Amino acid sequence: MTSARTARALAALEAHRIALEQQSIASLFDEDPRRFQRYHVQLDDLLFDYSKHRIDDIALAHLIELARSCDLEGKRKALFLGEKINSTEGRAVQHMALRNLSGRPVPIDGRDAMPDVLATRARVMTFAENVRSGALKGATGKPFTDIVNIGIGGSDLGPAMAARALSPFIQPGLRAHFVSNVDGADIADTLADLDLESTLFIISSKTFTTQETMTNAASARILVSQLLGEAAVGDHFAAVSTKLDLVAKFGIREDRVFGFWDWVGGRYSIWSSIGLALAIAIGPEHFEAFLLGGFDIDEHFQQAPIESNIPALMGLIGVYYRNVCGHGAHAVIPYDQRLARFPAYLQQLEMESNGKSVTRDGAPVTLATASVIWGEPGTNGQHAFFQLLHQGVDIIPVDFLVAAEPTAADAHHHGLLFANCLAQSEALMRGRSQAEVESILNLQGLSARDIAALAPHKVFPGNRPSTTLMYRALTPRNLGRLVALYEHKVFVQSVIWDINAFDQWGVELGKELCSRLAPIVMSKDAPTAGLDGSTAGLINYRRVVMANG
Ligand code: G6Q
Numbered sequence: 438m439t440s441a442r443t444a445r446a447l448a449a450l451e452a453h454r455i456a457l458e459q460q461s462i463a464s465l466f467d468e469d470p471r472r473f474q475r476y477h478v479q480l481d482d483l484l485f486d487y488s489k490h491r492i493d494d495i496a497l498a499h500l501i502e503l504a505r506s507c508d509l510e511g512k513r514k515a516l517f518l519g520e521k522i523n524s525t526e527g528r529a530v531q532h533m534a535l536r537n538l539s540g541r542p543v544p545i546d547g548r549d550a551m552p553d554v555l556a557t558r559a560r561v562m563t564f565a566e567n568v569r570s571g572a573l574k575g576a577t578g579k580p581f582t583d584i585v586n587i588g589i590g591g592s593d594l595g596p597a598m599a600a601r602a603l604s605p606f607i608q609p610g611l612r613a614h615f616v617s618n619v620d621g622a623d624i625a626d627t628l629a630d631l632d633l634e635s636t637l638f639i640i641s642s643k644t645f646t647t648q649e650t651m652t653n654a655a656s657a658r659i660l661v662s663q664l665l666g667e668a669a670v671g672d673h674f675a676a677v678s679t680k681l682d683l684v685a686k687f688g689i690r691e692d693r694v695f696g697f698w699d700w701v702g703g704r705y706s707i708w709s710s711i712g713l714a715l716a717i718a719i720g721p722e723h724f725e726a727f728l729l730g731g732f733d734i735d736e737h738f739q740q741a742p743i744e745s746n747i748p749a750l751m752g753l754i755g756v757y758y759r760n761v762c763g764h765g766a767h768a769v770i771p772y773d774q775r776l777a778r779f780p781a782y783l784q785q786l787e788m789e790s791n792g793k794s795v796t797r798d799g800a801p802v803t804l805a806t807a808s809v810i811w812g813e814p815g816t817n818g819q820h821a822f823f824q825l826l827h828q829g830v831d832i833i834p835v836d837f838l839v840a841a842e843p844t845a846a847d848a849h850h851h852g853l854l855f856a857n858c859l860a861q862s863e864a865l866m867r868g869r870s871q872a873e874v875e876s877i878l879n880l881q882g883l884s885a886r887d888i889a890a891l892a893p894h895k896v897f898p899g900n901r902p903s904t905t906l907m908y909r910a911l912t913p914r915n916l917g918r919l920v921a922l923y924e925h926k927v928f929v930q931s932v933i934w935d936i937n938a939f940d941q942w943g944v945e946l947g948k949e950l951c952s953r954l955a956p957i958v959m960s961k962d963a964p965t966a967g968l969d970g971s972t973a974g975l976i977n978y979r980r981v982v983m984a985n986g
Contacts, residue, residue: 439803439935446503447804450761453496461900462491462866478745480737482909483918484841485747489866490754490834490902491762500753501743503933509743512932517739519545519700523939524797529700530939532924535708536731536917545700553698561695561710562721564675568637569608569720576669579635585614585627586714587653588641590944591703592677593617594785595920596641596715598778599707599727602916605775605844606719613718616657619649624656633664633673639714640676643703645683648951654687677710702939704785705924723913730917738925748922751904752929758834758902760804760933766831769812772839772858773911779838780812783923790927790938797935806934812836816857826865827897835903837862838919840910858905868899 439447466472466488476488492500504510515522519529534543534550535558542549567573571580586596597615600607607613614631616624628636638657642650661673675693676684684694695710707715708731716724734748743749758764767787769780791807812818815837826833839858843851874895878888906922908915931938957963958976961984965973 440506442506443503446499446506447760450496450499450503450757453499454757454761457491457493457496462489462902463899465493478747478750480747480918481733482912482915483747484905484907485750486905486907487750487754489862490904491900492754492757496757497744500757503756504743504749504753504929507932507935509749509929509932513739513928516928517735519543519550523702523937525937525940525942526699528939530702530705531698531700532702532705532708533731533735535697535701536728536735536921538729538732539736545698550698550700557696557710561713561716562724564693564695565713565716565721565724568717569611573637574672575634575636576665576672577634579632581637582610582635583612583614583631584637584639584714584717585616585631585657586639586641587616587624587650587657588639588677588711589617589647589649590785591706592641592643592647592650592711594704594778594782595707596712598776598782599712599715599916599920600718601778602773602775602911603715603719603723603727603913606723606913608718608720611718613714615714616653617649619652621656624653628657628660633661636673637717638674640674640684640687640689641678641711641713642676643679643697643701643706643711645676645678645680645687648948648955658687675713677713703941704789705939707920719913726913727917730914730919731921732917733914734918734921734925738921748925749929751922751926752933754904755808755834755926756930756933758832759806759808762832763805764832764834765805765808766833767808767810768826768833768835769810770815770818770835770837770861771812772815772837772854774814775844775911776838777814779919780810782920783812784810786923787927789941789944791931791934791936792943793934793936793938795936797937802934802936804934806936807930815861816854819857819861823861826901827868832901835862835865835901837903837905839905839907841907842910844910862903862905864897864899865901865903866899868897868901869895870899871896 473486473488477484477486516530517533519531521527521529523530529545531543531545531550534554537543537551543551568581574580586593593615600613614627616627640650640654658670658674661670665673670688671690674689676687676689677695678684679697679699681694681696695713697706697709697711701709708728712724738746738748755767769783771779787810788807793806794802796802826835837858839855871892874892875888878891883891906919908919927938957965961980965976
């Protein structure tokens with residue numbers, strides 16, 4: 438239940454929103470030439486600009502009071518102390534231990550988790566190094582050139598996103614591929630051009646029971662044993678899982694199995710052995726730099742006061758739009774082609790974590806929770822959905838992500854990319870008024886009648902908020918920082934909404950439902966009685982199609 442203090446903070450925000458609506462973001466800049474200086478936080482290579490938001494010092498003070506009313510500081514402490522805050526699964530949440538480079542112990546269930554974490558990481562790194570150097574070979578003596586990670590959800594999105602983001606750091610001659618969908622097209626298309634003799638499969642599954650992953654793993658296993666012989670399976674497979682007994686049954690050699698722990702949620706597992714494909718691709722040194730980036734943010738999140746704490750501000754500003762302004766969507770637009778999978782990664786992180794409708798004690802939530810997160814790289818999005826961002830009826834706050842310097846040694850392209858990013862955030866904020874449009878059309882020589890007809894279509898309301906996150910370059914360390922920033926943003930919001938960000942019963946339901954239907958779908962004549970009319974009708978229609986060839 439929302440406490441009286443939280444309710445007061447929300448009411449104060451609501452009252453202030455109405456006052457703020459009298460002012461545009463652009464006018465806030467006009468009034469305060471130091472607005473950018475006051476409303477940005479710089480953390481080493483990273484710059485978080487939150488000046489283009491519909492907020493002022495009073496709104497920020499109310500948001501910080503809101504955070505304190507929910508005991509954000511106390512809950513942050515509980516998170517890092519390893520308390521079992523994932524109450525519905527009875528688990529601590531300690532993915533931060535995987536990037537804990539402080540030398541400090543991390544107590545979980547009464548013992549320090551760090552010796553296990555370090556020992557497992559050392560095995561991952563040695564294995565990665567041996568694949569990279571060619572010391573480990575396939576059954577026919579060829580070094581590995583292609584790594585195929587088979588996993589889904591949290592066991593896929595992280596390494597897949599990061600391998601793309603960090604492609605310039607991948608060892609020449611090595612390629613990382615990611616197969617996730619149970620649709621056979623995924624594995625077929627991925628393997629189409631690969632030489633199995635030089636392909637290493639990594640089966641990544643926390644539970645080692647996920648239908649999609651097990652199906653793809655079985656298909657890969659059959660292919661390897663058909664082409665290279667059953668004895669070759671041991672040479673061409675490795676696995677990452679918390680269920681070591683199930684991995685052993687699959688036939689993967691013990692020295693190629695890398696564990697992790699139930700206190701690492703799937704969507705927070707990129708820092709664990711689930712990062713094996715990434716570690717092989719970019720190498721131990723870069724993987725450790727990625728971990729260091731995550732650690733940087735853990736330190737910042739724990740130490741910086743809320744007033745200048747980037748994940749806290751990201752979370753609180755998001756809460757303002759979601760709960761006070763009623764905006765239900767949030768776009769993430771990287772002006773960085775290599776971050777193409779970052780919005781999809783964040784979709785899982787934010788929507789799976791905070792897409793909840795009961796509070797921690799099981800009561801219905803009183804506040805709206807996670808927004809719909811979506812996005813695509815700029816500039817491509819500009820030629821597609823940006824129309825709605827500029828002139829649609831919904832206001833969708835945007836996170837722009839952009840590097841300060843080029844990575845592709847192409848200053849000209851990067852200059853244009855950067856200019857486009859700024860132009861969009863500026864245009865969203867400023868808009869274009871009726872008077873401005875009329876004067877432009879006038880200068881173009883249009884008649885008064887044509888101007889009157891055309892002007893309304895060319896007016897942009899503006900006042901549309903955005904954050905800009907700028908990093909020097911998309912290095913492993915900066916990618917680690919970006920991921921960890923959003924992880925803690927999600928945590929901050931879960932504290933305000935009083936929900937468990939670390940379970941995912943909706944995902945579990947999906948797994949359960951399919952296992953009930955799959956045998957009926959796969960049978961020619963299993964009865965469909967008892968299913969709803971639509972499901973039965975669709976199954977029977979498919980049976981007819983298949984029977985008619
Ligand atoms: C993540 C979710 C989910 C999970 C996949 C794969 O937090 O729980 O996306 O990662 O369902 O699960 P396995 O790793 O167990 O195969």
